[in-house]
Amino acid sequence: MKNSLKHIILEIHRKEDKLASQNKKLIEEAYEMTTYLQNLLSSVKDFVTNDGFETDVEEIDFFRNIKPQILGKLIYYNKVYRIETSCPVNNGKLYNNYFSNQLAQLKREYIKYICNSDFYRYYRSGRTDRDTIYFKRGNINYHDGLNSIVFEMDPSFSTFFDYKTARIIANELIYTYLLTKINPAEDPDMIFQKPENSKDIFWTESKNSLVELIYALHASGAISHGKIGIRKISLLFQIIFRVNLGDLHHSFHRMKTRAGSRTAFLDQLKISLEEYMDKDL
Template identity: 60%
Template sequence: MKKKLSNVLEEVDKYERELSTKGNNVIEESCKLTTYLRELLVELKDNIVREGFEDEAEEINFFKNIKPQILGKLIFYNKVFRIETSCPVYNGKMYEAYFTNELEELKQEFSEHIRNSDFYRYYRSGRTDLDCEYCMLGKINYAMGLNSFVFEVDSNHSTYYDYKVARIIANELLYTYLLSKTDTNHNSDQTLQNSESVKELIWTDSKNALIELIHALYAVGAISHGKVGIRKINLAFFILFKIHLGDIHHAFHRMKDRTGSRTAFIDQLKVSLEEYMNKNL
């Protein structure tokens, strides 16, 4: 099972990139991705029920990283489809007010249901000490006073908390998306996205590589004298490459625990640039 699981997120990223290069409008693209991700989750569930996991590490990785990434994107693209198909107009003050309202609702949901939870702090901090409780089947503790939707959870394919991680990822994606719609420079952003030269720009390395680059640019203060945060830099790359990075903060915590170099992409940039310089001496 391990080989199949290790490639599934790469396949999702590849499909997203393929759709983004075909010039589909956002409604068509989000609809196709919603269908694709829903079918992929069904396929994964069937495979896991049939074959099981090789060990605890594979099970934890699936319910902490793989399934939430897929489910989070499914929630996100379905929400984008619903938002876009309900949009009253395509520009102007009513357009801006519509997306501003969606953004405010997202912020309120985060404030009321996510921000102050113990699990959110656990996940955001990159901790792993309770993974056996949060990320394995059959470990749901009903004595903790969990949300009532726990009784609708498929105990053969969910740990209850995998859905919570998926919601965090979906909200992060939706936040970036709505920011791109409500930013005061939205019109210029649309012009940038619609120009033929920019449409040809595709991020072809891994998402982790781009996340590493974003954090490096933030750490060194290379953008706006270091006065903008990670999310704003992420938004800039989203507008440029139309690439959804998901929960970049949690991805950063995983990078800190890498074996070997924790800055693999930055290291490769240095090596490649020096080789390029040597060729042009």
């Protein structure tokens, strides 16, 4: 059962990558992911309630690491969909004020409900000594004055703290998304101007590979001694290769959590260069 559940996280990443490769509008992507994750969570619930867990370790791992990833992204994509569909304009001062207000509201909620809690400090520190209390079912302590949402949860599929973990994950994603909206890249139309002398220069690998390369150059300080931001570096590459990378931070977050090598493109670059060097020997 454990391997089957972990496989689900890989499937979520594949679904995100597939939608990203289709260059869908953010509203469409958020709606499709919300629907997909809602159905997935329902299927996982049936799986868990019918099959149960073989060990306490398996149960703790599910409610600490697996379910919060599904629920956290469901909360995130649903929030993005609501924000995008309520946005009054497509650009300008009103647009910027709208997303700035959304960010300010997120920060207020974070301060009020998350960052000052004992559980947040526990989770952030990577502690595991109270996992049997936080991530095993049947341990909800109503004397703690918990949020009323606990009464709406199915005790056979929640420990309450798996929900709090999901909120932490969702808030981090929403925060990155809002920062990107408030500080967008330059006018996308400028990126696709095509001078005649560079019409034969274009990127032939995946967009995720280019994002990986950009972040590697930024992290290593290889460009301008690391004194310019990731946005300027990404804009340069988008202009050179005439490709729109969209939400760079979102792509990078998926890269950090993908299965297998997190630096797959850089690994392949090294192999290709070494093979090329060997040809001259």
